[in-house]
Amino acid sequence: MQAMTISEATPQGMPIQAVTSETTLLSLVVRVDPPAPPREFLELLKRRSIVEEVLFAPNIDARLKITKPFLVTVKRREGIMTAYIEEINEFGYGSNSAEALYDLGRTLSELYFSLKDAADRLSPDLTSVWLKLAEHIQPRSA
């Protein structure tokens, strides 16, 4: 599976909604003339777990720059669309993938400054997260 890339070049730093097989399938179902597909089938389609990998490097904060993209898994979990970075165990969520990725961007910015402020009193586990985060995110020079 080839990962979609989201970078600062993306308008407004917002991800472009990917056309997934889910979208296609749902569109097909909507266009079907009677007899309509069984309701259970539609429910199954809605609940299908579509997993998408995204290289994520948008403009998340005017003070920061993502210098190395994060690999993000976009997936529906427990009925909620989530965008998850396994490397640093961080996530965003929302009602669709665009919302989840936008939420993730804001979360990354908050996480960066929170960990930076507490850098001298982080547990080894969170120190590891901070070091990995700092590999991807750098402050913008004035």
Next chain:
Amino acid sequence: MKVHEFSRLEAKLRLKTRNSSHRLAWFEYEGKVVTRTKRSHGNKDLPASLIRQQLKLNEEELSGVISCALEFDDYVEILRNKGLIPRART
């Protein structure tokens, strides 16, 4: 996970919190920040599995905290057993 269940996690685990773009919550022990998580503002359902992973809890442990079967001291012991908090020297 519902917002009120997240609030119960905050209370039972004595998480410190701060409102920003999100509600940030973190666990401190003996001056060290050990785990952290967050939720969005509002009443949307939360992804329990990801919050659980950030707090270093398994499903059973998370249910225990929400149902009040597990207390603060139990959480400390869970984190000790996972090597995230050093054992007190005797």
